[in-house]
Amino acid sequence: MTQPLLTVKNLSKSFAARGAASAKDSRTIYAVDDVGFHVEHGETLGLVGESGCGKSTTGRLIMRLIEPSEGSVQFEGQDVLSLKGTDLKRLRKAMQIVFQDPFSSLNPRMSVEDIIIEPLVVQGDMNGTDMRRRARQLLDKVGLSSAHAGRYPHEFSGGQRQRVGIARALAPNPKFIVCDEAVSALDVSVQAQVINLLQDLQEEFGLSYLFISHDLSVVRHISTRVAVMYLGKIVEIADKKTLYASPRHPYTQALLASIPVPHPSLRRQRARIGGEVASALAPPSGCRFSQRCPMAEDLCRREAPAMRHLAASHEVACHFAERSGTRAASPKARAVG
Amino acid sequence: MSSRTVSETPAGVVARKYFWRGRIARRLMKHRSFVIGAVLCTLVLLVAIFAPLIAPTDPNRMAIRFRFQPPSWDFPLGTDNLGRNLVSRVAYGARLSLMIGLGVVLLNAAFGVLLGALAGYFERLDGFLMRLSDALMAFPSILLAIGIAAALGASATTAVIALAVVYIPRTARILRASVLVVKEQEFVQASQAAGASHGRILFRRILPNCMAPLIVQLSFVFAYAVLSEAVLSFLGLGAPPTTPSWGILISEGRSYIREAPWLTIVPGGAIAVTVLGLNLLGDGLRDVLDPRVKMDGA
Incomplete structure (x- = not known):
């Protein structure tokens, strides 16, 4: 058996509860508690649960947008949690994230083109002309027009903005994308379009997704396997058919x-x-x-x-x-x- | 904008640099309050620069015979208790007041922005920096300025430093609050996920989104600085009293506000015009730098 793309073991994150009356009273919230799963190459793992159960935190822990308290995350055999500086920066090319809120996830002061090429600019291994060409290709790829490159986020609808967010995630050619409630903020018809787009892109680029959502129907549609979370813990993981049937x-x-x-x-x-x-x-x-x-x-x-x-x-x-x-x-x- | 870049993209999107340069200038010219503000500020600046040409007499030349002259053809802005011509005094006063006001704003902005940004972004620094600013804010601001100016020795530069320091905590507070709001937006995490450094995220992604309240705050700081400078000068802690400033003119004229109201109205008006000009200028900049604001109706 080949190694899975991503392996998560014993992942935990606790926060000190604010507003404690005294230092003695300080309590701890276990947002994510001893979570483990893996994601295979080219598959979509759905992660469902009600709000506040730690699904988004899990996604962000894997991305190292939040530092975990405990546990291990292996990406292609690399220990994600021990990486620092340049190595971490390099790894970020391979792992990207699409956010829930298409309004706050795009910087209102940057043009769509600048938003999309930001990962490339930061990584710094492409020249300006190539980056701009890539931005235009990506815009076409996600169903927008390359003529939109110079526009600003406020000129787009929610669905279009989410496409920009997807284009940004695709820019550095990642292998793995965390979709954190990526379609929850969209109208149902637009949801379907964006989901189809995600599936097409998966096929074309061999992407793996961690698809975080509270919407069971959406997860059923897109996932290969599904994990269910409750109060910071995973309670059940199975392939889609098994989970929904029994x-x-x-x-x-x-x-x-x-x-x-x-x-x-x-x-x-x-x-x-x-x-x-x-x-x-x-x-x-x-x-x-x-x-x-x-x-x-x-x-x-x-x-x-x-x-x-x-x-x-x-x-x-x-x-x-x-x-x-x-x-x-x-x-x-x-x-x- | 060259035709090459236009033809490259049918929708009229041009290479970014030219795009921004042309676009900002064009948007600024379209913005009515920016233009008015620019005119007012230029006017005040010209008065300061050409004070020797505008002033009919030396600002300190006394003519007791003509004391308390109301504005007239001979003395367009009137004279003060020693018969000094207010036109000369206000024109020369513009030099010192503008220098102090702008100096304080620049110094205050530099440190206030830096400290506020660091406090808002790095939680570890927040507690320390904010307690420090609490400590500074616990003093009445003018008292603190007097203390600092007294410790450094009297001069115009001292006044600038003292006033800038006094208002740094306020500016830092305001910026910190904006940073706290903006840093929770998902685009900040997107930058982080792209691999951007803290410096890049804070100064190039978060700060540009915190400008609106800062611009307003800085125009307040300017007005306060011009007025407070008078207090420092009055106590002999600012510029030597032979150099008139608007603040000094107001505090001198205050004693005669019933008999000769023009002594306070004229320099007060000068401050008001300058602050108004800066405010309009700031509003214009804020709108123009924000791509979300449509410029057609402005």
Whole structure:
């Protein structure tokens, strides 16, 4: 088996909570807690979870936009977290990121051309004429016109701006792109266009994506494999088919059940989960989902479940994953409301 | 703009350098308040430069016979308590006041921007730099300026340094606040992901987006500097009293504000015109340097 493009192990990030009454009272938020996964060459790993669960932080940790507290990130066998100075700068050519907000991700004072070539300017191994030529090629590639090069971000719509953001990410010829909620801010029709664009580019350049989103339908469309996060931890990873057809973690099941079905008579029986997400300041002991889980038992409140393999490409962190499988098979039996 | 660059790109996008040069100049000329501001500032500057030609007499020549003359044909701006011609005094006063005002603004901007930018960008420096500025701001500003000027010895340069130092914390504060806002924008992270250095991110990506409040603040600093200089001079800590400045004229005229209001109105008006000119100039620059502002209606 060849080495995966990206391997993440035990990745953790904790923040000191602000506003603590005294130094003694200072508490720690575990935004990302012991997260591990890998991304193969040319595949898309979807990362889903509700807001605040640490998906974006995970993306930024891998990119080293935030420094992790613990863990390791290997990119093509290189230890990303130990790189410094020039080596880190070189690595950034191979890893790029597309941001969520197409309005704040483009500098309003720079022309689109300058925005796109910024990575090339910073890396400094191309001359001005070549960079400008590349910017125009990229604009064509992402479905804008090279005539747009001299315009400013405010002259574009959200979808067009996101295309500029994608062009910028492509500029240094990366192998891996983190798409951090890259389509969440766009209208549904524009979402589809941008997703198709991402898929075309993936095919053409052999890109790998880490596709972060809270939208399960979008993730289902674009991903090869999907990881589900809850409160800073990954609870289930499986290839797309397995995850959507037979989810094993109760949280994944609840998430999938919450996707609206656009047909009145096909209304799904909802496996509702009660309560709110527990505070990351004081996560419940044992399994972090135990407070809301419909099948939690004493064991769950005592002991945090480790990730374990159910099948070759199906990992889950639940003590009762086998049992929950039967439940998914007959959802009506346990459904509420 | 050469025809070659135009033909290269059908949409009229030209090579960036020429593009910016031509575009900025054109946008500036289109901006009404910039043009008005430029005219006012040029006017004041010309008065300062050509003061010897404008002044009918030496600014310190006394003529007790003609004391407290209201503005008239012979004395267009009137005379003061010692019969000195206000035209001469205001014209010569422009020299010192402009030099002090601009000196303070430049010095203040240089350090205020640097400290504010560092405090906003590097969290580790923030606490230290802001407590330092708290300490400076805890003193009443004029008292602090007096202290600094007294320690350095009386001269116009001393006054400039003292006043600049006094307003540095305020400018730094304002810049820090803008930097804190701008640095959270995703384009900053995009630069970081591109591999840009901290210096590049801070000075070439963040700072240009923090200019609007800074320009406003600096025009305030100018006005304060011109007025506060009078206090320092009054206490013998600024320029020697034989060189008139607008601030000195106002503080001298204040005693006679009922009998001879022109003594305060005239130099006060001069300050107002200068500050207005700078403000309009600043507004114009702010708009023109921001590509988001449409220039057609301005």
